[in-house]
Amino acid sequence: MKKRSLILQLFIILFIILQCLIIFLGFSTYKYAETVIQKEVIQLNSNMLQQLAIRIDQELKDVEVLASRIAYDTSIIELLKNSSDGESVSKEQIQKIEGIMAGYIWSYRNTAMLIDAHLIDRHGNTYSTSYSMSSNQEADLAIYSKILENRTDSVIFPIKTSQNALGGTNYFFQVVRNVNAYISKQNYGLLLLNVNEKLLWDNYIRLTNGEKGFSIVDNNGVIISHKDKDQMNKTLNSFVEANNRNKLENYYLKDGKLHIFHQINGYGWYIVESISLKSAMMPLKKIEFFLLAFGFLCVLLTGLALIVVAKKIAKPLALLTNKMTEFNNGDLSIQIPDSTYREFSEVSISFNELIHRVNYLLEENINNERQKRLLELDFLQAQINPHFIYNTLSSIRFYVEMGKHEAAEEMLYHFSKLLRRVLSRADEFVPLRDEINHLEDYIALQKMRYSNAFTVEFLLDKNTLDAQIPSFILQPIIENAIFFGLQANRLIVIKVKAELADNDLYISISDNGIGISQEKITEIFSKEVQMNRVGILNVHERIKILCGGSYGLTIEQNQPEGSKIILKLRYYT
Template sequence: MKKRSLILQLFIMLFIILQCLIAFLAYSTYKYAESVILKEVIQLNTNMLQQIAIRINQELKDVEVLASRIAYDTSIIESLKKGSGGESANKEQLLKIEGIMSGYIWSYRSTAMLIDAHLIDKRGNTYSTSYSMSSNQEADLAAFDKALENGQGIEIFPIKSYFTSTGGYNYYFQVARKVEDYISKQDYGVLLLNVNEKLLGDNYIRLTNEEKDFFIVDQDGLIISHQDKDKITEKLNSFVEANSKNKLNNYYLQDDKLFISQPISGCGWYLVESVSLASALLPLKKIELFLIAFGILCTLLTGVVLCVVARKIAEPLSLLRNKMTEFNDGNLSIQIQDSTYKEFSEISISFNELIQRVNFLLKENINNERQKRLLELDFLRAQINPHFIYNTLSSIRFYVEMGKNKEAEEMLYHFSKLLRRVLSRGDEFVLLRDEVKHLEDYVVLQKMRYANAFLVEFLLAENTLNAQIPSFILQPIIENAIFYGLQVNRLIVIKVEAELADDDLYIKISDNGIGMSQEKITEIFNKEVQMSRVGILNVHERIRILYGGAYGLTIEQNEPEGTKVILKLHYA
């Protein structure tokens, strides 16, 4: 498992702590600046809304004054007195009253086109300055009278609309005033001023843009005036929600927007401004860029400083590690130069002494291992050869006892060829073709012992015949296949196959005998089993000693029956 560097880990932790501190300071600064800028934006926009609200309030008062001037006009009162006998108004009276009302309206030249006057007397006669806005006076007269009974003599009624000839809607609100004699307080009717919503919108329309939006709403959040006329008579839900939760404290935030409200005195309306937070906090972008640049600079500086310090500490340790790696790779002559630092100087001296001691012990161990390996190989070879000699001599003895001297002579001939090779201190490795010749002599001997009991087939790829393999590794496998695979009245076929795969040689010896259970296969690789199976185990260990742990012998169950032994050798 790859281990982590302690120095690197410590300095990374220190770097992270410093970055967290820098990030915390930057975040705190950012949030403080955000709150300060937000307060400034709220204050500036509140001041602006106050000015707009004052202007709207003044215009509403002007409308109320206009209503009062018309309602108290003596000429209008006199005309209504003359017609109070129950008679319908004649054309002359109608034109007179409408002319007086028009004169008052046109005295306000800036708003004259935005106001219509409608007077409804007690007889139900209606006097109008314009027919562009219908107020349905007759139907609403009782409602207006009732609303004016307990008031101050003048009321502002909710927004209404009418369908224009151009296919759209115009919106207006109504100002109602009793028409009465100033002295006698005699009631002669109701005056309605229909005021176009544009009168309100003109006060803020020039300030509306993509980032700013304005609404005039009543206490219930109903939109009375807005640039988008389709929104009029709808509800400003955010205002309603903030008002219902008692959070309407001059401003509130919703959907990345800042809403600032200002009451319009005297009418129960509110002027609400919607400002995009992105635009409101635009100055914060400069602070944000500064904080980002400052944070990056601090990160780079701390990173450079920590890297320099870490390198100063890590260099001697890295040198020691590299030297140890070289030693682990087999370089036994390495030495570490003495360090200028006291701590590392002591380590280098100890390391150099350790290397010298290891060199001495390693040389001594190599000599011991060489002798041990030679003895072990001889032991393995000695275990294989006596096992074979014992079985062969037993067979010859049986032939002699049975009087089959010719067969015994033939067995002695083949046995002498094998014995000459076995007893010689020949090469440890032989060609595969030579090992096969040795097996052929061995097979002849075994066939003479077990006539018509088995058949051995050699199916060897041509490119494998010159492969170098350890001597005497195939004979124990063939012997095991014969002894443990034989069945009564059945021919056992033993196949010897060889093939190359990459840089490895695979030799497969399979038979169709009685087979072997998994328990027996496991038992064969146990060193404590009976001596009759030591030969196979020794072949396996011998291959591993010569080639390494990746090579050796495996035993499988052959299909459809029998046993398969696979030897994996390094090809050379």
């Protein structure tokens, strides 16, 4: 199966995480900039609408002041008073009243052409400065008199229309108030000022373009002033919905446009600005372009940075992998050069120390194997003491000469079995039961030589008989026990005991002979290995080589007399 690169996967994941972070930051910045720009656009245009509202409010107040000046003119009041006393109205009086009203209107040079004045006395006589924006005065008098009853201020009424001389349509609103004597408050008629809607849209027309439009609506959303006259008297439903939905905000979004409005104080009217959202958010395009360019640059730089870092990490790892491959192929002379990076420097130092340690252990293992083979050679060559062979053969000849053929035959049987095992066995480890069988042949020969001099008892746990032990390690211990035990001039009892403890095999060989002093024990373990005979130290070193440094034999004083040798072996099955 093809292996995948962990470094590549990690850096791809890291790259993806960084790109997600860049995208998130870019999107957050974009949305924040969008919010800020929208607030700035709303604030700037709200300030502009506030100025427009103040200007329109002032012009409407000027019209109301104009109406008040006409309504309170003493000459007009006097002429209307004569008419109310029953005197007929002469043409001269009509012209005089109309002249006075025209004089007031023309005192407002900037708006004079946009205002018509109509005064209706209580007898229905009408005095007009112009008929360009005329209406049905009789109907107006009936409606407005009821509305203006007991009122001394002006009232502004919605947009009306009239046909002009050219066949076009005039749009105007009316400022209406009672004509009352200033002191007596006697009512003498009704004053109507028809104000052309142009008075309103002159304030915003210069600001109108393809991306921005204005309108003035009343509290119900009915359009009072608009550049497009087809929209006049229509209801701006989106404004009504927004105004009812949120009284705290002065803007709303509808059909891709930003609508901002501001109230014209005292009249219940609103000036509404409609801005193309695309045009209003034009500065956001520059930010969007900057964010895209910056994001692309970040992606490019992070990609390049990750590639450089990945190569810097991959190069030492590749070197380490190659060196490990060489090591697996058997090259133990390799070394990794030290790195300038602390982490890889520690790895290279550890790897070089590992190679050094492996070489040291191999060298030590070779030396141990050499020592082991020397000990085994010494052990195998010295298994049968030459004196033992000579004495055994002499005993066999003696039995033959004495005519004790059965004894000679038995002795020769055990001796041949002993030689066959010694000369044919090449296994380092044998089962304990096989080692005991070898001992029984050796003990049988020794008993035929030293009749009634010693006995051997085997106290072996059943679970130890199949344990694997180094071959020929018990015979030298038994031989020493017999040899030194004969010096005690009494029956020697040799006990061989085997048991398991703590997952290790313990074999003890005890006797009731003359024993071994502590000085002799120290001398045994301090002597160098002899190549011409097998001794206790030989057995001890062989166990340590085959089982490990924590294993071997110990010598103790046996109670009440004699000695005891304990072999600690690794438990193998």
